Amino acid sequence: MPDVDPEIAPIRKMGYTDFLLAFINPQCSTSIATSMTPSPSDFDLQEQDILQALNKAKVRDVDYADMYLESSVTDSVSMEESLVKRAVKSVAQGAGIRAVAGERTGFAYSDDLSVRDLVQAAETARYIAESPQGDNPVAVTHRTGPSQNLYPLTQPLTDITTEARVDLLNQIDVEARRYDPRIKKVMASFNTEQKIFLVMNSEGQLVGDVQPLARLQITCIAEDGANRQVGSFGGGGRVGFSFFVENGRALEFAREAARQAIVNLDAVDAPAGTMPVVLGGGWPGILLHEAIGHGLEADFNRRKTSAFSDLIGQSVGSELCTIVDDGTLPFRRGSMNIDDEGTPTSRTMLIEKGILRGYITDRLNARLMGIPLTGNGRREDFRSIVLPRMTNTFMLAGESDPQDIIRSVKKGLYAASFGGGQVDITSGKFVFSASEAYLIEDGKITKPVKGATLIGNGPDVLKKVSMVGHDMKLDEGIGTCGKEGQSVPVGVGLPTIKIDEMTVGGTATA
Numbered sequence: 087m088p089d090v091d092p093e094i095a096p097i098r099k100m101g102y103t104d105f106l107l108a109f110i111n112p113q114c115s116t117s118i119a120t121s122m123t124p125s126p127s128d129f130d131l132q133e134q135d136i137l138q139a140l141n142k143a144k145v146r147d148v149d150y151a152d153m154y155l156e157s158s159v160t161d162s163v164s165m166e167e168s169l170v171k172r173a174v175k176s177v178a179q180g181a182g183i184r185a186v187a188g189e190r191t192g193f194a195y196s197d198d199l200s201v202r203d204l205v206q207a208a209e210t211a212r213y214i215a216e217s218p219q220g221d222n223p224v225a226v227t228h229r230t231g232p233s234q235n236l237y238p239l240t241q242p243l244t245d246i247t248t249e250a251r252v253d254l255l256n257q258i259d260v261e262a263r264r265y266d267p268r269i270k271k272v273m274a275s276f277n278t279e280q281k282i283f284l285v286m287n288s289e290g291q292l293v294g295d296v297q298p299l300a301r302l303q304i305t306c307i308a309e310d311g312a313n314r315q316v317g318s319f320g321g322g323g324r325v326g327f328s329f330f331v332e333n334g335r336a337l338e339f340a341r342e343a344a345r346q347a348i349v350n351l352d353a354v355d356a357p358a359g360t361m362p363v364v365l366g367g368g369w370p371g372i373l374l375h376e377a378i379g380h381g382l383e384a385d386f387n388r389r390k391t392s393a394f395s396d397l398i399g400q401s402v403g404s405e406l407c408t409i410v411d412d413g414t415l416p417f418r419r420g421s422m423n424i425d426d427e428g429t430p431t432s433r434t435m436l437i438e439k440g441i442l443r444g445y446i447t448d449r450l451n452a453r454l455m456g457i458p459l460t461g462n463g464r465r466e467d468f469r470s471i472v473l474p475r476m477t478n479t480f481m482l483a484g485e486s487d488p489q490d491i492i493r494s495v496k497k498g499l500y501a502a503s504f505g506g507g508q509v510d511i512t513s514g515k516f517v518f519s520a521s522e523a524y525l526i527e528d529g530k531i532t533k534p535v536k537g538a539t540l541i542g543n544g545p546d547v548l549k550k551v552s553m554v555g556h557d558m559k560l561d562e563g564i565g566t567c568g569k570e571g572q573s574v575p576v577g578v579g580l581p582t583i584k585i586d587e588m589t590v591g592g593t594a595t596a
Contacts, residue, residue, distance in 0.1 A: 123231035124282050124294035129155050129179070129199055136286045139204035143185040143192075143212045144288040150186045150449065151211070152287035154426060155199070155294075156468040159244050164275035165255040173248060180468040185211040186450055192216075193471045229292045232423035233430050236416045237324035243278040243298050246327045251276050254302075254330060258340040262306050265344035268351065271307040274340075276300075276330075283468075285428035293428040298324050299419070299575055301564060304340050308347035315353070315536070317346025318521065321562030323419040323577075339562075346503070346522050349534050356523065356538035356592030362498035363540065363588040364491055364526065367559035369503050371480055371580035375567070376509045377516040377544035378409065379479045382436050382444075383462075383569075384451035386511050393514035393545050394442060402442045403548030406484055409437040411446055413461060413477030419563040420478040420577035427463035427472055434460045436479075437548075448474040466572040473569060480579030484554025488582040491553045493529035499538060499590055500524045500531050514544035517591075539591035547585055555582035 126133050136153055143151040157179035164172045180197035181204055192214030194207040255274045262272045277300070284294035301322035308315050319342040321335070330336040365373065386392035394402060413431030415421050422431050427449050435443045447455070448463030451474055464475035492500065500523060507518035520538040524531045560579035567576040 124284050124296060125229075126155075126284065126292075128282060129157065129284065131155070131199060131201075133286075133292065135201045135204070138201060139183065139208040140286060140288060142205050142208035143183055145212060148185045148187050148212060148215060148288075149453075150288055151208075152184050152285055152427065153204070153208070154182045154184075154283060154285050154465070154468055156180060156182075156281065156283040158279055158281040158467070160277070160279045161244070161246070161251070162275065162277045163248065163251040163255060164273070165252075165259060166273045167271065168256075168259050170252055170255070173252075178467065181207065182465070182468040182470070183207045183211045184471065185215040187215045189454060190215045191450065191471065195469045197468075231293065232295055234414065234423050236414060236418075236421045236423055237298055239298055239326045241326060243280045243300055243326065246278065250327065254336055258304055258336055261337045262304065262340040262344045265341050266308065266348050268308045268310050268348060269306050269344050270309045272340075273305045275303050277303075283426070285426070287428065291428055293424060295423045297422065298326070300325055300327070300329070301419075302330055302336060302339060303564060304343040306343045306347040308344070308351050310351050313351055315347050315350035316521075317343045317348070317350060319343040319346065319562070320564045323417050323563035324421060325417050325563075329417075349522065350536060353534040353536035354525075355594035356520075356535040357499070357525070357590060357594045358592040360587055360589050362495045362526075363585045363590065364495060364498065364500045365580060365583050365585070366500065366502040367488075367555065367557050367580055367582050369561040369564075369578065370501055371561060371578035372504050372565065373507070373516070373518055373540070374409065374481060374580055375476060375479050375565070375576065375578045376507055376518070377514065377542070378437075378548060379411070379446075379476045380509060380511050380569070381514060381544060382446055383474045383476070384445040384447040384455060384457070385474055387445050388451050388455050391512050393512065393543075397442045398444070400442055401440050402545055403437055403440040404551040405440040406554045407437055407440050407548055407551055408435075408482040409479070410435055410482065411460070411462065411476050411479045415478050415560075415577070418478050418560065418577045419565060419575045420476065422477065425461045425463045426465045429459055429461040429463060431461040431477060434462070440548075446474050446476060448472050464574050466574060470572050473572065475569060475574055476567060476576050478560065478577035478579065480558065480560060480577075481554070481581060481583070483556050483558035483581045484583075486553045486555050486582075488555040488557050491555055491582050491584045492526060492531060494553065494584065495526040495529060497528075498526040499535070500526050501538070501540065509544070514546070515542070516544060517541050535592070537592055541589040541591055547588060550586045550588070551583050552586045553584040557581050
């Protein structure tokens with residue numbers, strides 16, 4: 087968008103940008119609002135300014151239009167080799183405007199919140215949606231606040247001092263090295279984001295939210311002669327600084343990262359072949375997220391490019407499998423009071439006892455498919471278009487004792503944690519690498535293994551689940567999901583489960 091003409095947009099006084107800049111200038115006493123109900127004045131705008139722009143987008147055959155206003159402060163501190171390597175504070179603000187006509191979506195954004203630039207962005211969105219000009223005014227605004235408060239923090243994350251962040255990382259560095267002298271390198275980062283956003287749409291709704299997000303990530307490298315192995319762990323969510331320091335939680339994260347690295351020093355080559363596989367609880371749910379969850383997002387199913395297209399009401403897995411997406415869990419990384427379209431988040435039944443019950447939807451796909459709106463419209467930031475995305479996706483607990491699950495396996499693999507992976511949404515095929523895995527021999531977990539990859543097909547694997555533990559666990563709060571170039575925070579979860587048959591890639595023979 088063009089620069090703002092100073093005659094059109096005079097210098098503003100203590101608008102929201104100034105609130106954000108106050109954190110960079112410690113002499114300014116202004117602080118970010120923690121209220122969960124932002125208003126246009128937080129962006130130095132009036133409701134009529136937003137209406138003026140929206141009325142340029144909501145014309146004639148435009149079915150729906152909205153404006154998404156966002157301002158955020160991000161802080162990141164990282165440490166390596168016992169030294170602070172990076173300390174960055176960034177401030178961003180802007181607006182994204184969308185016009186939807188049938189299946190056509192026009193989208194434009196501006197990082198300047200002058201009325202002129204907002205109007206120009208709205209006209210651009212309307213033009214992209216191929217809609218002619220005309221009169222179809224936006225409904226009278228009715229302002230609402232979120233119906234839930236899932237992360238009631240009393241202080242914004244921007245109040246955490248750099249000194250406190252660095253001190254935490256120093257403690258982590260010392261604790262990880264104390265765990266074992268073979269820990270030779272520790273890398274740790276602490277990242278926070280305090281975001282405020284406001285959505286006004288052509289139906290007259292005006293709603294917003296203030297969303298905190300914090301994440302601590304630790305990686306340890308262990309060395310024993312020429313043998314060099316890695317362990318990683320971390321956690322976070324929509325939580326305050328106290329979450330990391332209470333009960334020594336951050337130090338426990340450090341010990342766990344160090345433990346994984348030390349365990350991997352003794353790992354043998356993973357077997358190759360088809361065998362039973364047991365997935366541990368918590369983070370291994372990332373396999374469920376990728377291999378199953380993405381295929382249940384409505385845009386893929388509307389375009390018939392998902393392995394789950396047109397299968398509502400049909401069996402897609404073992405009757406032991408019940409999978410939900412739940413954006414309403416307090417303080418969780420994937421939770422939100424409202425999604426990025428202003429819709430309250432919900433608990434959505436996706437698969438119930440093996441039967442496909444529903445898809446994950448945003449406004450566009452729910453309308454075009456004639457299915458319920460689930461509150462899963464998400465975007466990375468104001469520059470990004472809304473897509474249906476997961477929040478916290480997990481399998482519900484079953485009835486089996488986890489130890490009985492292990493005892494039921496004569497020879498197989500136990501996967502405790504995962505690294506990266508790839509999934510083909512259309513076919514459901516996936517490949518995942520295990521970052522911590524063990525052999526199961528005669529019903530017991532024995533040697534750690536390295537280089538194990540799990541290869542399979544999501545719908546096929548779901549049908550081979552024969553035991554589900556009663557130990558459902560959510561991950562520690564580190565997940566970030568990528569889709570069409572956008573990244574959003576998510577949560578995953580899983581109880582211990584047994585998959586009767588799965589292809590394991592490795593360098594040893596089974």
